[in-house]
Structure formats: structure tokens, C-alpha cells
Amino acid sequence: MQMLIGDKIKSIRELKNYTQEYIADQLGITQAGYSKIEKGKTSLSLDKLEQLALILDLPLENIINFESQKYFNHDSNSEKEQVKNDSGLELVKRLYEDKIILLEKLLGHTDRELKIYKQKYGML
Structure with a gap:
């Protein structure tokens, strides 16, 4: 079953946390408007798709060709399918590495804020 572009974008967005x-916000639209894109209720222009590729930090072709079955299904026996899975695993690995970096930045930001509040209230 082929994934719709909205499903692909949603999967990648979730992998990137x-x-x-x-x-x-990055696209300059409402959350409700963006939700309609993921659900396939609103068509996606090429310009918006290119903007999404920049926001998700992925080449446009990776978004278009994204298929979660290729990345998470390990039942394939053919060599050709294994090559596809290997490239897909690289994408998933990159997405998870990006997620870790984002979480580390968030943790650092939280630590700095905590230190500021401790200083402000004389707890340090």
C-alpha cells in the first residue's frame, strides 16, 4: 500500500519529534491548516512541499519516496529490497540522531533556565 504524502510528512515529523x-509556525499557517495537509484534506503546493523539506532538513526526494514499510519491515529476502532497506535505515538513523540532538538542546536550555530560577530565588 502506497503512503499518501500527508502520511509521509507526518511520519517524518514524528520521527524528528x-x-x-x-x-x-515555520510554514506561516495555523496548526489546523497544517493538520489538514497531513490528513490529505488540503492539497500541498510544490512551494509548501519545498518549505517542508527545508524545515525537516531532508531532500525533497526523501520525503516523496519515504515509505515506513521499507524502513521498519525486515522480512525482505531479496538483495534489491535489502539495498532499499539499507538506505531507508540510514534515513531513520539520521532522523533519530536529529531527534537526540534536539532533545540535548532542549535539556541544555532547561538546565540554563533552572539555574536562572535558582539564582533568582536564592537557591544556589
């Missing part, structure tokens, strides 16, 4: 609100 981005919220719909974040993506919508």
Missing part, C-alpha cells in the same frame, strides 16, 4: 504547531 516536531509538533504540528512547530511545523505550522
Whole structure:
């Protein structure tokens, strides 16, 4: 079963741990409007798709060719399918590495804020 572009974008967004609100803000649209894109209720222009590729930090062709079955299904025996899975695993690996970096940045930001509040209230 072929994934629709909205499903692909949603899967990638979730792997990157981005919220719909974040993506919508980056696109300059409402969260409700962005949700309609993921659900396939609103058509996606090439310009918006290119913007999404920049936001998701992926080449446009990776978004278009994204198929979660290729990345998470390990039952394939053919060599050709294994090559596809290997390239897909690289994409998933990159997405998870990006997610780790994002979470580390968030943790650092939280630590700095905590230190500021401790200083402000004399707890340090």
C-alpha cells in the first residue's frame, strides 16, 4: 500500500519529534491548516512541499519516496529490497540522531533556565 504524502510528512515529523504547531509556525499557517495537509484534506503546493523539506532538513526526494514499510519491515529476502532497506535505515538513523540532538538542546536550555530560577530565588 502506497503512503499518501500527508502520511509521509507526518511520519517524518514524528520521527524528528516536531509538533504540528512547530511545523505550522515555520510554514506561516495555523496548526489546523497544517493538520489538514497531513490528513490529505488540503492539497500541498510544490512551494509548501519545498518549505517542508527545508524545515525537516531532508531532500525533497526523501520525503516523496519515504515509505515506513521499507524502513521498519525486515522480512525482505531479496538483495534489491535489502539495498532499499539499507538506505531507508540510514534515513531513520539520521532522523533519530536529529531527534537526540534536539532533545540535548532542549535539556541544555532547561538546565540554563533552572539555574536562572535558582539564582533568582536564592537557591544556589
